[in-house]
Amino acid sequence: MSDAAAPAPTPQTPETTATPSSATASQASVAEIFLAFLLIGATSFGGGAVAYLRSTLVAKKQWLDDKTFLELYSISQSLPGLNTTNMAILAGDRLCGWMGAAAAVLGVVLPGALLMTLAAIAYGMHGERPIVTSALHGVAAGATGLIFATFIQLASKSLRGWIDLVFIAAAVLLVNRLHVSVLYVLIALAVVGTIIYRPGSRAAQSEAA
Amino acid sequence: MNQIPSLVAVFAYLSLLTVGGGMAAYPEMETLTVDVHHWVTSQQLVHFYSLGQMAPGPNMNMVAAIGEKVAGPLGALAVLLAFYAPTGLLTLLVGRIWTRLAAWPWRTSIQQGMSPAALGLMLAGALTFGKSSLEFSKPTGQMIEFNLIEAVVAVAILLLVLRTKLNPALLILACGVVGVFAHL
Numbered sequence: 113m114s115d116a117a118a119p120a121p122t123p124q125t126p127e128t129t130a131t132p133s134s135a136t137a138s139q140a141s142v143a144e145i146f147l148a149f150l151l152i153g154a155t156s157f158g159g160g161a162v163a164y165l166r167s168t169l170v171a172k173k174q175w176l177d178d179k180t181f182l183e184l185y186s187i188s189q190s191l192p193g194l195n196t197t198n199m200a201i202l203a204g205d206r207l208c209g210w211m212g213a214a215a216a217v218l219g220v221v222l223p224g225a226l227l228m229t230l231a232a233i234a235y236g237m238h239g240e241r242p243i244v245t246s247a248l249h250g251v252a253a254g255a256t257g258l259i260f261a262t263f264i265q266l267a268s269k270s271l272r273g274w275i276d277l278v279f280i281a282a283a284v285l286l287v288n289r290l291h292v293s294v295l296y297v298l299i300a301l302a303v304v305g306t307i308i309y310r311p312g313s314r315a316a317q318s319e320a321a
Numbered sequence: 322m323n324q325i326p327s328l329v330a331v332f333a334y335l336s337l338l339t340v341g342g343g344m345a346a347y348p349e350m351e352t353l354t355v356d357v358h359h360w361v362t363s364q365q366l367v368h369f370y371s372l373g374q375m376a377p378g379p380n381m382n383m384v385a386a387i388g389e390k391v392a393g394p395l396g397a398l399a400v401l402l403a404f405y406a407p408t409g410l411l412t413l414l415v416g417r418i419w420t421r422l423a424a425w426p427w428r429t430s431i432q433q434g435m436s437p438a439a440l441g442l443m444l445a446g447a448l449t450f451g452k453s454s455l456e457f458s459k460p461t462g463q464m465i466e467f468n469l470i471e472a473v474v475a476v477a478i479l480l481l482v483l484r485t486k487l488n489p490a491l492l493i494l495a496c497g498v499v500g501v502f503a504h505l
Contacts, residue, residue, distance in 0.1 A: 153378040158490030161379065187419050190435045192337045193408030196379045201409055202416045213413050221405060224378030225385045229397040231372045232386035239368065243501055250500020251371035252454035253471035254493045257478025258374070259344060259447040264483060267440055276437035283441025287348050288448050294338045294349040298442060302340075305434025311426030316433060 140175055140207045142215045148173060149200055149219030158258070161196040161220075165203070175207055196220055275308060275315060324391050325399045327358060332384055332403040339408065341439025343381035344446035351449060360391045363453045370450065374493055451475065470503050 140148075148168055156164040162185065169176045176184070184206070188198035197217050204216030238244055271277070279301055286292040286300075309316045331353050338346040347370075354360045361369070366387075373383030381404070388400030422428045455471050478492055499505075 155377060157377055158374070158488065158493060183420075184416075186432060187416055188412070189341055189439065190432045191408070191412050191415055192340050193405075193412050194339055194343050194379045194381055195341075197405055197409065198412045201412045205413055205416060210413060213409075217405065217409055220378060221382065221401070224373075224376045224380075224382035225397070225401050227376045228369075228373060228382045228385040229389050229394060231376065232369070232389035232397065235368065235372065235386065236390060239365070242504070245368070246500045246503070246505045247497040248368045248371045248500070249454070249468075249471060249505035250474065250496040250498070250503070251374060251493055252367045253468075253474035253500070253505070254478045254496030255371055255374045256447070256451040256454050256471075257475040257480075258482055258489055258493065259450060260475070261479045261482035263440070263444055263447055264479075266443070270436050270440065272437075276440070279437035280441040280444055283438070283445050284448060287442070287445035293352075294346065294442060294445075295334075297445075298338060298340060298345070298438060301438035301441060302431075302435055305436075305438050306427070306430050307434070309430045309433035311430055313430075316430060 140173070140212070142208050142211045145204055145208055145212050146215035146219045149204070149216040150222060151219075153220040154223040156196075162199070165196070165199050169203055176203060180206070273318075279305060324358075324360075325396060328360075328388055328391060328396055328400050329403040331358065332388075332400045333407050335384075336404045336408045338442075339381070340435065341443055343379065344450070345439065345442035346381075347446035348449040351453065354387055360387060365390075367450070367454045371454075375490075375497075468505065471505060474499060 152161060152164050152168055166181060170178055170181050181203075184199060184202040185195075188195050188202055191198055193201075197220060200216035200220045201213040204212035204214070206212075208215070235244075267280075283297055283301060286297045287294060335346045335350055335353070338349055351363060351366060355363045355366060369383045369386040370380065372386060373380035376382060382401075384400050384404050385397040388396035388398070390396075392399070419428070455468055455475070474496055478496065481487055481492055482489055
């Protein structure tokens with residue numbers, strides 16, 4: 113967990129006009145949700161926005177409890193879409209319905225998206241300069257290391273045995289060696305995986321144990 | 322020719338592949354944007370991803386850069402909508418149903434089955450990106466098959482991220498500085 117970059121908690125002025133909603137009880141308006149996620153979108157660097165999301169949603173704002181946060185996170189990982197944007201949508205929806213979800217995802221994406229559009233314009237003008245390509249190659253090398261580090265961290269947390277290793281090997285073989293479309297690999301692995309871990313199966317039970 | 326419909330189709334499709342993270346879609350993104358549509362070179366794609374790594378928020382915001390390059394700011398907007406809206410709607414709908422399915426045993430099976438699939442696709446994406454980022458052509462036009470300095474930088478970052486608590490964002494910036502001084 114790298115929450116070193118998490119901003120210092122600031123005392124929140126309680127929203128007196130807020131109407132308490134059902135379920136996980138929130139006191140968040142659409143505008144508050146947008147601003148909170150805008151701040152996350154503007155300050156979460158280096159990937160792994162989960163730590164930022166948790167420090168804002170659970171610790172700082174107390175909009176979600178830890179159990180709900182983890183539940184939403186496990187849903188966000190099983191669905192297509194980035195973890196950050198999926199988390200924004202699921203949390204925003206819990207807090208304020210679809211308006212909350214839209215505000216959250218817009219907020220978390222907006223700063224980076226705007227910056228990347230500007231970066232592309234600058235790249236179009238100066239992208240051929242040796243100093244730019246050298247710097248970007250350095251960053252690309254670093255990004256490669258970071259991606260593999262993230263993979264190792266995730267794998268060491270969630271690998272459950274040789275079946276999962278076979279899945280990983282199959283994905284690499286099919287995509288990188290045989291150049292099968294990611295779509296077919298995804299569908300095949302998801303279907304086979306769900307069947308292997310079907311209710312009552314030995315694999316699912318050893319997981320539950 | 323107006324490329325925006327093709328951009329929308331490609332990035333809406335790619336977004337459906339981003340299970341467990343954006344890296345899962347990288348091999349297909351390279352195939353479609355480099356080989357099929359010739360919107361960018363594999364080097365430019367690596368550069369855009371590197372820029373995305375330095376920008377705040379999800380690094381897959383880099384898709385906006387491809388849209389901008391192909392069709393200007395409107396292209397960037399179109400790509401962003403195509404990349405985030407379909408999966409966003411899906412997540413909203415499934416998120417609501419999912420909570421009601423807590424007692425449905427297959428819910429756990431799907432989650433357990435998706436986990437290794439997502440990990441495998443992430444590694445496949447990492448290998449594709451790593452391969453494209455370590456091989457490149459020098460500004461002189463001379464093609465380098467494999468750059469040793471870049472490989473050393475990649476392994477160093479891997480170890481530093483796993484073994485220390487150094488901020489990954491600062492490590493990435495330091496790599497850019499190393500790149501300039503090593504004339505990568």
